[in-house]
Amino acid sequence: IPTRTRGILAAESLANDATGLVMFQCAIAAALTGALSIPQASLDFCYSFFGGIITGGVIGLVANGLLRAARRAGIGSPELHVAVEVLAPFFIYLMAVLLGTSGILAVMTAGLINIIDTRREPDDDIRSTDKCSHQVWRMLSFMLNGVVFTLLGTQIPAALAGAWFSPDFSWGYLIVAALALFVVIQGVRFVFLFVMMLIRRRKAKERSFAADTRLALLMALAGSKGTITFASLLSIPATFSNYEMVSFLIASVILLSLVVAMVTVPRLAPKD
Numbered sequence: 001i002p003t004r005t006r007g008i009l010a011a012e013s014l015a016n017d018a019t020g021l022v023m024f025q026c027a028i029a030a031a032l033t034g035a036l037s038i039p040q041a042s043l044d045f046c047y048s049f050f051g052g053i054i055t056g057g058v059i060g061l062v063a064n065g066l067l068r069a070a071r072r073a074g075i076g077s078p079e080l081h082v083a084v085e086v087l088a089p090f091f092i093y094l095m096a097v098l099l100g101t102s103g104i105l106a107v108m109t110a111g112l113i114n115i116i117d118t119r120r121e122p123d124d125d126i127r128s129t130d131k132c133s134h135q136v137w138r139m140l141s142f143m144l145n146g147v148v149f150t151l152l153g154t155q156i157p158a159a160l161a162g163a164w165f166s167p168d169f170s171w172g173y174l175i176v177a178a179l180a181l182f183v184v185i186q187g188v189r190f191v192f193l194f195v196m197m198l199i200r201r202r203k204a205k206e207r208s209f210a211a212d213t214r215l216a217l218l219m220a221l222a223g224s225k226g227t228i229t230f231a232s233l234l235s236i237p238a239t240f241s242n243y244e245m246v247s248f249l250i251a252s253v254i255l256l257s258l259v260v261a262m263v264t265v266p267r268l269a270p271k272d
Contacts, residue, residue, distance in 0.1 A: 001222065001267050005215065009222055014088045022102045024232050054100030056109030059092050064114060078132040081203070085114065085133060099194070148227050156251045159233065163248035177245075178252035182260075185253065190220040218268040225257040 001009075026045050030036040067081055089107045096106035163169050197212035233250045236243065 001218070001265075003213075005219060006221075009219060010225030012227075019049065019105075021228060021232060021235075022052075022103055025235065027242075028236060032237070036169050048102045049105060050186045051099060052096050055099055056092055056094045056106030057113060059088075059095065059106070060110030060113035062271065063088055063110070069098055078129040081129045082133050082136050086136065090127065132231070143227050149231075152226065152230060155230070156255060159247040159251035160255075162244035166244055169245065169248075174248060174252075178249055178256065181249055182256045185225075186257075186260075190216055190224060193219050214268055218265060221257075221261050221268070222265050223257075224261045225254045229254050 022045060026041050026048070029044075030041060045271065063084065067084060088110065092110050093103035093104050096103040163174055164171070194213065194216040197216050201209075201212055229250060233247060236246060240246065
């Protein structure tokens with residue numbers, strides 16, 4: 001996959017997943033209360049969204065200031081910095097939730113500030129810290145990915161089984177509903193990306209119409225659903241109306257997106 005495309009997909013997952021969870025929580029609250037006020041829901045979303053960013057930004061700047069002060073006092077070390085990096089997200093998330101804002105956006109913002117603010121004037125200590133941080137986070141990412149896919153593998157069958165063996169739904173209805181939802185999700189992604197490609201092609205005409213279509217389809221299918229989508233399922237109360245059907249649809253979309261991406265993306269990716 002081209003470098004620019006990988007960058008767009010990574011940035012999209014960073015921002016859209018956090019935003020999507022905030023909107024999903026607002027929707028669940030509206031569904032549970034049985035009332036939806038568009039102005040109030042918009043205010044709640046803005047408070048959660050921007051409040052999370054501000055909370056994470058403030059805590060991130062304070063933490064960076066303390067780390068710089070510790071380094072100037074001679075008590076800083078790469079190990080101390082990485083320990084703060086690993087432990088700080090839990091504290092930031094808790095503080096954001098206590099304030100009623102988005103903990104995910106708070107942690108994301110603090111992480112971005114940590115990368116930008118502490119690397120403005122690189123020296124030997126910063127380079128050593130970067131190297132240590134990269135190795136630790138690479139290991140943690142590998143472990144967390146393994147845990148996530150193990151969790152998906154053990155929980156998706158249970159999420160599918162509730163509606164599949166329920167007398168309230170026919171198998172044909174469930175299959176059609178899952179496929180229709182998957183097609184709508186991927187179709188919306190493709191149309192949006194394709195329009196963006198056309199707008200960009202007016203400025204940079206080096207690519208053909210067919211190449212833009214292929215790249216838009218690749219990016220649409222490469223945005224597989226997984227961790228965040230499953231996290232939304234875990235946040236739904238078991239007493240939620242039609243919980244079995246909702247669980248089935250969420251699990252089906254995760255499964256379909258992973259399998260379809262695994263089969264199609266390598267074939268759509270440029271070979272050179």
